[in-house]
Amino acid sequence: MEASSDHEDNLKRDRGIRNFVTAEDVARLAGVSRSAVSRTFTPGASVSADVRLRVQEAAKTLGYRVNRLARSLISDQSNLVGVVGANLSLPFMARQLDELSRALLRRGMQCLLLNAAEAEQGITPLIELILEFRVRAIVVMSGSPPSSIIDDCVANGVRVILVNRQADDAETDTIISDDLGGARLAAGRLLQAGCRRIGVVGSGARTPTQLRRRVAFAECIEEAGIEPVVWASGETTYETGIEAAEGLLASHDLDGVFCVTDLLALGFLDGARRMGRRVPDDLSVIGFDDIPQSAWVPYHLTTVRQSMSDLTEAVLTAIEREMHGKDMDLVHEVLPVELVERATVRPTA
Structure with missing residues (x-):
């Protein structure tokens, strides 16, 4: 069996096939036990300075790296x-x-x-x-x-x-x-701006986050005696924001819109501007998330930030x-x- 194993190793070397360097390889080169190699690379473990140096030099020579996955299986951590x-x-x-x-x-x-x-x-x-x-x-x-x-x-x-x-x-x-609190902040800010023809834009993705924001916003607007116009279609993308602007603004004279994500809001802003709407003079827009792009000069989006x-x-x-x-x-x-x-x-x- 040992001769067969040596033969296989020689074949691998001849074919250029390389295996990971093992702790046993390091132990052989350093002239120490397998457990000494393990202790050397275990923080706080006891090992003499001489053995530690020999193991570290052998590991460096062979290019050895600790197998952390195997170690976690042994330690259960x-x-x-x-x-x-x-x-x-x-x-x-x-x-x-x-x-x-x-x-x-x-x-x-x-x-x-x-x-x-x-x-x-x-x-x-x-x-x-x-x-x-x-x-x-x-x-x-x-x-x-x-x-x-x-x-x-x-x-x-x-x-x-x-x-x-x-x-x-x-x-x-x-x-x-706090999606509910953030949606209420957006609703209150649009109402404070004097908006009375208000829409809320989401995608067709019924994720818990989008639903919480959209429902909480609509409830706040309804409490003010306003029936919000709702868009909930497409994927959660910039392009969907553009589609929402083109669809809503063509059929509703909105003066305030809350988009449940900033990415939708950025698309909505560009779509609204293409249609000749002036932001914020004609139309106020608020997003949610405060992604880096929201602060870019072409957008400078008012939004709800989560840390x-x-x-x-x-x-x-x-x-x-x-x-x-x-x-x-x-x-x-x-x-x-x-x-x-x-x-x-x-x-x-």
């Missing part, structure tokens, strides 16, 4: 955090993922990203796949996992953190921005909480928002 998200190219989602992944790295954790854009059967298969990597926690940025898969996660000691979405009667951490740093910190706090089986201490946090005044709403009437 992973530094991997699974992240499930869709529409990752949207500005708000891209920024959220960027900040979260960088924050995880600063805390010594790694991001395992699964794109749910084509998860036709829901996100359950993705979460099942993530569990196979023995992750420390799962952050769900898109979709709503059923309680059955959440129970499996909890049984395996894995926290499930839902961002801007909720699961009924499930053992999950939930972190959402990305607060959102990221809340997710990290949830990840780092200890698990205690079914009695674990869950995080349920609603993050405050604020209205950012720029140049797309008339002064208060």
Whole structure:
């Protein structure tokens, strides 16, 4: 058997096939035990200075890297955090993922990203796949996992953190921005500007975030005795914003519009200007999210800001909480928002 193994190794070398350098390879070159190599690369472990130096020199010579996945299987403690998200190219989602992944790295954790854009059967298969990597926690940025898969996660000691979405009667951490409060801020600001012919623009995506914002805004406008005009069609894109402007403004003489995302609002602004509407003189527009593009000079969009740093910190706090089986201490946090005044709403009437 040993001769056969040597022969296979020689064949691999001859063919240019290379394997990962193992701890056993380092131990052989350094003339130490396998456990000495492990202790050398384990913070706080006891190893003599001479052995540590020999192991480090051998590792450098061979190009050895610690197999952290294998180590997590042995220690039952992973530094991997699974992240499930869709529409990752949207500005708000891209920024959220960027900040979260960088924050995880600063805390010594790694991001395992699964794109749910084509998860036709829901996100359950993705979460099942993530569990196979023995992750420390799962952050769900898109979709709503059923309680059955959440129970499996909890049984395996894995926290499930839902961002801007909720699961009924499930053992999950939930972190959402104050969509209801933000929509009310937008409604109040348009009313203060003297707007009385008001519309609300969303896409055809019935995400929890969009529904909360659209419904809360409409309720506030109705309380003021105004029946809002609603657009809820298409994808959540800049192009849908243009379509909404062309469709609504051609049939309604609106003087105020709330778009449930900034991306829709930017498209709406450009569509309205193409139709000769002057912003904010003829038409006031408010968005939601405060994506970087909202502050660009051609738009200077008045919007509702949700703090990305607060959102990221809340997710990290949830990840780092200890698990205690079914009695674990869950995080349920609603993050405050604020209205950012720029140049797309008339002064208060």
